[in-house]
Amino acid sequence: MQAYIYLVLCISVNLIACTLLTASDGLRKPLHSAAGIILGVLSYFFFAKASVYMNISIAYSMFAGIGIIASALISTFVFKQKLTKTGVVCAGLIAAGIVYIHMFGTI
Secondary structure: HHHHHHHHHHHHHHHHHHHHHHOOOOOOHHHHEEEEEEEEHHHHHHHHHHHHHHHHHHHHHHHHHHHHHHHEEEEEEEOOOOOOHHHHHEEEEEHHHHHHHHHEEEE
């Protein structure tokens, strides 16, 4: 259970960091840039903690997959970027991959 708490913290903090870095306009806004960089480092701290309790292949696939899907949603709803039908299908495949890896262990 502890691994999942750290992984949720890692993913959440990483998504906030990436959103802030996108909003920083290419690191031109110092506050957004600094906060994004600091939170990015913090997210990897949480990932390191999660990897103590969880197989790295499962932890990283969940981190990357959920991050990709959530980033696509954030870019669509916050930054008004378009998500194509192909992008939606690929996000579904990523979600299926996360479930498969989680159910059957390691890669």
